[in-house]
Amino acid sequence: MSTSVSVAITLAVPPDEAFRLFTEEVDQWWQRGPKFRFRPRAQGRMCFEPGEGGRLIEIYDEEARDIYEIGRILVWEPGVRLVFEWRGPNFSKGEVTEVDIRFRAHAEGTRIVLEHRGWEVLPSDHPARHGLANTPFLGIRAGWWQEQLTALRNLA
Amino acid sequence: MSGKISGPEEIDLILAALADPTRRRMVDLLRDGPMRAGDLAAAFDISAPAISRHLRILRATELIEEEEAGEDRRLRVYRLRAAPFADLQSWLEEVADYWTSQLAAFKAHAEGRSAGKKGKKK
Numbered sequence: 001m002s003t004s005v006s007v008a009i010t011l012a013v014p015p016d017e018a019f020r021l022f023t024e025e026v027d028q029w030w031q032r033g034p035k036f037r038f039r040p041r042a043q044g045r046m047c048f049e050p051g052e053g054g055r056l057i058e059i060y061d062e063e064a065r066d067i068y069e070i071g072r073i074l075v076w077e078p079g080v081r082l083v084f085e086w087r088g089p090n091f092s093k094g095e096v097t098e099v100d101i102r103f104r105a106h107a108e109g110t111r112i113v114l115e116h117r118g119w120e121v122l123p124s125d126h127p128a129r130h131g132l133a134n135t136p137f138l139g140i141r142a143g144w145w146q147e148q149l150t151a152l153r154n155l156a
Numbered sequence: 157m158s159g160k161i162s163g164p165e166e167i168d169l170i171l172a173a174l175a176d177p178t179r180r181r182m183v184d185l186l187r188d189g190p191m192r193a194g195d196l197a198a199a200f201d202i203s204a205p206a207i208s209r210h211l212r213i214l215r216a217t218e219l220i221e222e223e224e225a226g227e228d229r230r231l232r233v234y235r236l237r238a239a240p241f242a243d244l245q246s247w248l249e250e251v252a253d254y255w256t257s258q259l260a261a262f263k264a265h266a267e268g269r270s271a272g273k274k275g276k277k278k
Contacts (some may be wrong), residue, residue, distance in 0.1 A: 003248065004248075005255065007256045009263055012267050013270045021264060029264070
């Protein structure tokens with residue numbers, strides 16, 4: 001039973017440049033607005049800390065070190081592959097999914113294949129696993145995605 | 157739980173049910189076709205009550221259904237139900253939509269930057 005998601009896109013930029021823009025300029029292209037926020041009523045600066053062991057974070061106040069850590073960077077191969085953990089809003093402690101992005105040279109430039117996997121292990125520490133039904137926090141998260149996408153459709 | 161599986165709550169229950177490796181493996185086994193409870197249990201090295209509990213949880217999410225076959229519980233046949241998987245699939249598709257949107261935004265940004273760097277080309 002696969003609970004991963006895979007999407008792909010082709011862009012007219014070489015892989016090295018695509019990787020650089022994807023990471024260095026994430027703050028410039030990341031989708032914004034209330035529905036995309038990691039923290040309610042707050043919008044910060046998105047940032048990949050380069051290299052394995054770095055993090056994908058949203059920074060709200062640099063001096064106060066007020067950040068949201070989306071996840072650690074697990075693989076950092078410029079122009080080839082980027083893997084990082086993904087903790088969305090309302091994820092419980094210890095719950096994490098994984099985003100795996102591959103950059104491949106393509107006649108047009110770069111083919112990017114993004115896989116977001118690990119959704120099946122999310123509730124592993126959750127009481128639901130021990131037979132308690134109705135899981136409020138999971139509902140919130142699913143609702144979050146749903147709102148995000150509804151907002152997206154409205155924008156489109 | 158009963159009734160139609162449609163909302164996020166139901167999908168969460170499905171994800172929770174599938175969070176357990178034993179239950180995932182049960183589902184995988186049932187993908188090849190219906191199985192008797194006894195045969196299903198034989199595939200796992202855990203107690204009969206544990207097997208029953210896992211089957212009960214899968215039944216509660218309507219991931220699987222049970223076909224009565226007389227008195228002997230071990231002769232009951234379990235089969236996968238398609239609908240809950242379709243719902244989980246549609247939820248994952250929404251995750252896919254999220255990333256499609258992010259990547260489209262990235263493409264627009266990257267190609268715009270690239271064109272800018274080359275100067276005059278649009």
